[in-house]
Amino acid sequence: MIKLYGVPGWGSTISEVMLTLARIPYQFINVDGFDQPGPQRAQLQKRNPLCQVPTLERENGVIMTETAAIALMVLDQCPDLAPPVGRVERQQFQRLLIWFVANVYPTFTYADYPERWVPDAPEQLKKSCIEYRKSLYLWFDSQLKATPYALGEQLTLLDVYIVVARTWGPRQEWFLANAPKFTAIADKMCQLPELHKVLKANGII
Known part of the structure; x- marks a missing residue:
C-alpha cells in the first residue's frame, strides 16, 4: 500500500484528497x-x-514528491479526473495546475517562515507575500467556470486544490467576499459524500 507522509491540514491534504477521489488505497x-x-x-x-510534505512512498519503494507530480501519477490510474486529451479544457487544466503550484505555493514558503529569508524584516516579507497571494487568487478566480466545478461539469483534480486552499490564508471569509467562483467550487467539493471523512480529518469540514 502507498504510504503518504504528511500533516493534517498541510499541503499533504491535497494528495490525500486526490488519492481518495481516485479510490487508491493509502496509509x-x-x-x-x-x-x-x-x-x-x-x-x-x-x-x-528536502523534508517536505507530501512525500509519498509507493509499494515498490519509489518516492514521489510535489503535488503536481502526484496528480499526474493519480491520473495514470484514474484519467477521468482530468479533461480528455485533445480538449481545450485539458490544456486549461494543465495550465492552471502548474500555475497554482508554481505561483501560489512559494508565497507560503516565504510567508510561513519569513525569518529564514529576511531576519531583519520578517513581518514585512510576510505581509507582502500575503497581499501578493491575494492578487494571485483574484486572477485564478477569474479563470474558473464554477458550474459547478473549475472547468465546468466535470470534476477534476484542480478542484482538489481549491477546496483545500480555501482553508489556508487568507481564509474562508476573504474568499467569500472576493472570490465567488473559488468559494462555490469549494462548497461543492465539501458536499461530496466520498470526501467527508478525509476533509473532516484535515479540518476542512
Missing part, C-alpha cells in the same frame, strides 16, 4: 513536527532530503 503517516529536529523529521528526511 497516512502523520509527521507533525517535522519542521523541527526530532524523530518525525528524521523519518521524513530518509525519504525526502
Whole structure:
C-alpha cells in the first residue's frame, strides 16, 4: 500500500484528497513536527532530503514528491479526473495546475517562515507575500467556470486544490467576499459524500 507522509491540514491534504477521489488505497503517516529536529523529521528526511510534505512512498519503494507530480501519477490510474486529451479544457487544466503550484505555493514558503529569508524584516516579507497571494487568487478566480466545478461539469483534480486552499490564508471569509467562483467550487467539493471523512480529518469540514 502507498504510504503518504504528511500533516493534517498541510499541503499533504491535497494528495490525500486526490488519492481518495481516485479510490487508491493509502496509509497516512502523520509527521507533525517535522519542521523541527526530532524523530518525525528524521523519518521524513530518509525519504525526502528536502523534508517536505507530501512525500509519498509507493509499494515498490519509489518516492514521489510535489503535488503536481502526484496528480499526474493519480491520473495514470484514474484519467477521468482530468479533461480528455485533445480538449481545450485539458490544456486549461494543465495550465492552471502548474500555475497554482508554481505561483501560489512559494508565497507560503516565504510567508510561513519569513525569518529564514529576511531576519531583519520578517513581518514585512510576510505581509507582502500575503497581499501578493491575494492578487494571485483574484486572477485564478477569474479563470474558473464554477458550474459547478473549475472547468465546468466535470470534476477534476484542480478542484482538489481549491477546496483545500480555501482553508489556508487568507481564509474562508476573504474568499467569500472576493472570490465567488473559488468559494462555490469549494462548497461543492465539501458536499461530496466520498470526501467527508478525509476533509473532516484535515479540518476542512
